[in-house]
Amino acid sequence: MPTIKDVALKAGVSATTVSRVLNNRGYLSEELKQKVQQAMDELNYRPNELARSLSRSKSNIIGLIIPHVSLPFFGELTSHIEEHAYREGYKLLLCNSWQDKQKEQEYINMLRSSRVDGIIMGSHTLEVEDYRQMNLPLVTFDRQISPDIPYVCSDNYNGGKLATILLIQKGCRRLAHIGGHPKLNILSHLRCVAFEETARLHSVRYVSLHTDNNSFDFEAYEQLLDQLFREHPEVDGIFAGSDIIAACALKACQIRGRRVPEDVRIIGYDGIALRSLLYPAISSIRQPMEAMGKLAVDLILRQVQGEPVESAYILPVELEEGATT
Amino acid sequence: MPTIKDVALKAGVSATTVSRVLNNRGYLSEELKQKVQQAMDELNYRPNELARSLSRSKSNIIGLIIPHVSLPFFGELTSHIEEHAYREGYKLLLCNSWQDKQKEQEYINMLRSSRVDGIIMGSHTLEVEDYRQMNLPLVTFDRQISPDIPYVCSDNYNGGKLATILLIQKGCRRLAHIGGHPKLNILSHLRCVAFEETARLHSVRYVSLHTDNNSFDFEAYEQLLDQLFREHPEVDGIFAGSDIIAACALKACQIRGRRVPEDVRIIGYDGIALRSLLYPAISSIRQPMEAMGKLAVDLILRQVQGEPVESAYILPVELEEGATT
């Protein structure tokens, strides 16, 4: 691979000059620019980003740690993050934590070694102190770690409220919420809190079930639904903590011959694109994934540039009614 | 951030020695190792991978270019690739090409600048020459570029055959195949070829429909299905080019009141995990995604190490019957 020196030699100038036209810095005669540019083209020269990064002590890489890209919500979020990062001249290093404490820690170490300019965390299994100590631009999703680490989330409370109100308005009298483990994700647990408060406010009976781990495991959801229909066969409205759970609920109803929405109404959360492939299409509370992804990237960049950031970014959700309510 | 020199100073040794314990090279007394290790721990030292990469001219980064991570098949594949890359000490730079020629080219340039050790291509919109010229360890999925660039794919032909035979065995007499654009992906088009040949062999009438772009667009699929049911209402067996298309087909049947599998039988391709969320669960030809991901990583590593590689790796598929056949 040709280096800056090769280009310099070919163009009959110094490496410094080549660097200057590369970065468009300082005063350069048009003639020189042309000459250098031509040499670069002829050699098919590509600046070595490793060397640049080392020299500038800035890698233009953002690390992304999420539970699993193949989960639709995280897949979509990742796409948006990648898209915006790329537009801003940043690259994305992808890490699937599998919600595993040790893996997450190893990835953080790895990303620090790689001198990423910041880390976007969609997975958080470690202690608050572990994150605070790492002294790197950080952004989290759905998790408040400390006032100086900004987090991005959808308006979980309002989303839970909207969903619950919709079910009640449609005439449901026995509600159920099925969600992930509450302890591990306090902010998205607000969906559940809103559900319970709204149900109580309207004097509607309800039950809340949660997985006991944070594994996003389809089978765990199916077991919960099994339990739900066994112990509470009278349930006629389900607010699922995610569209995936909602899909499980829909399937559980179909298996048991419960008509949706006639016998049981279902609404999910997230608004993933794949939702439209189901029949009937699932109603959902849509998170503004694109805006969230863009914001997360911007928050890293602002921190990199030493600009101040708020500690919380709560984005509005939108009720998207499908055919399950 | 502390450097190797800081560690050396603190441990009272030279930087070389620190480098040695870091890389566990050469002869070192236990005592020294301990001392250096302690200094590293106390300083919370992390070796700068940028500097290491520059010095060794090896970045331990693999670039992955795919159409879109949020497509379930690519999401799962990406997860496996990331997993195996990480195990081998490699990091993954993620690029979504959106099947866009220009974006793909820009990403390739970017990855070359980043001095990635190799590129795994799940997206290929450029000309064969463009790939051949880049002179970097490369692996492609479902695309044969040249004898010296290995490709990984599932046994597309056999998969198409298995699917078609199953439909015929179940009694289907009017078959349809719905797939992506045939020109852009010659290898996965073999699924279609096998479908047609098998149908002819069994004297079963069939029709093949394809999207006219390579966009993985849900709506395009829906339009095709619309066309299918309009022009060929007698179809009683559908072989879909992917599980996503199969899901669309299932939905199309449900919307039109066609019972599945009684009136129409459906089988997809890929074997994505989300398949199990549908009801009825979709039958599919399962690609060994984990093995394919691992293999792709291994093929990059072998090329990096100068080991020879074959030009084609065709992995066996498996028929996974759900409830739609």
Added chain:
DNA sequence: TTGTAGGCGTTATCAA
């Protein structure tokens, strides 16, 4: 067994 010196490819700081 440990240390010194030079180089990896760029960029930044001075001079000229």
Added chain:
DNA sequence: TTGATAACGCCTACAA
């Protein structure tokens, strides 16, 4: 307006 020189942080001869 351009060029020489010293970093950036690490690794690898070569010495000692």
